[in-house]
Amino acid sequence: MVETGHVTVIRQMTYQPVGRVAAAVEMMTFGRLRGLSDGGTQRADFHVLAVVDAGRGAVTVDFLRHPLRERSAVWVAPGAVHRWDDIADVAGHVVLFVPTAPVTHATRQLAATPDLAAHWNIPDGDWPFVDTARNHLLLEASAPPADTSTELPEILLSALIARLRPPHAEARSANPAFRLFRSSVETHFREHHDAGYYARALGYAPRTLSRAVQQATGRTAKTYIVDRIALEAKRLLAHDRLTAAGCAGALGFPDASNFSVFFLNATGMRPGAWQSAVAVP
Structure with a gap:
């Protein structure tokens, strides 16, 4: 994730994974995000999907402020403007991926939804599945490049999206x-x-x-x-x-x-x- 231009208020971000040629999925901790973020507003050409493990904070997506808390999720679509308002105490992971990364028909439809949900709470019954899917993706994303199939992170991303069951999934029906x-x-x-x-x-x-x-x-x-x-x-x-x-x-x-x-x-x-x-x- 790098800056490619500057405007008075909002930075334009473009997807460029660090150290992984042609990788469609990148992961980072909220700790790393804090080191990269200056509190400014951003607009990206990629998806930003976050899972919060602990702590409280806030994120603003398209000018609406959402509270962050334990077992909540954030999804920022390409083109949306967003700002991490208060993440000093937030722990969890952020997944960055290009629009074509999901591999199943259902998850690609979810990623392409024009008015997708920006924030929701993950039900307790769903959490073990979400946590396992996220950790599997994290493990695969951390593998040495020579040992990594470019398809596996995309497959595991699709599993995570499916397990997160974002509210806009209901719109498919x-x-x-x-x-x-x-x-x-x-x-x-x-x-x-x-x-x-x-x-x-x-x-x-x-x-x-x-x-x-x-x-x-x-x-x-x-x-x-x-x-x-x-x-x-x-x-x-x-x-x-x-x-x-x-x-x-x-x-x-x-x-x-x-x-x-x-x-x-x-x-x-x-x-x-x-x-x-x-x-x-």
Whole structure:
């Protein structure tokens, strides 16, 4: 894990395993993470999956703060901005992996989920299985490079993901209409902001699609789209330090004024005010 660029607020990170050519999975302790982290906000092009053994702290993922405690898990998707706020007393391990690392169909689907869960607590009954899967991956990842099959860490990563049973795994059983909608929104939200477009493109009646989204998320299709655009706008404002005009161009709004009205309605703040509020002094 190395820095490849600097911006005013958030560092862009790219995946580069230390000492393992072409390795798709890397592990580190929270102790090592503390040595690498300066408390700043980061945005990575790889997955960050953490298992907490003991201690208390906090992590902020996409501007939402989550408490860390014993037997909890964190999953930061590529593109999400995150900051380890307080990990001085946290013990456990962090797994870094590229999006293509999981080898089973189910775990690849979980890794590709656009709105995956950032934090959850691991049930007591699941902990022995999670702990064993994590330790097996740790052992394999620590083997000398000459003795390591590049496939084994990926296989064991998939086992760990499966045993962690992240909350967004339940979305795999959601209405097929919602799954198609979610995937289509992730692909086209920069160009298409209208729920009607997705209904037409997917071949569903607007009411059918809206009902499917409501059942899966508790939100209307329109609200889901608005939330996704607003999240990307926050990332652009914080990470790329774009102006309202820059965000408008990147997110398919006709001009800065239209984007500013959208952002104000979606977040309760004007883009410039929000950008100033999240800036690190």
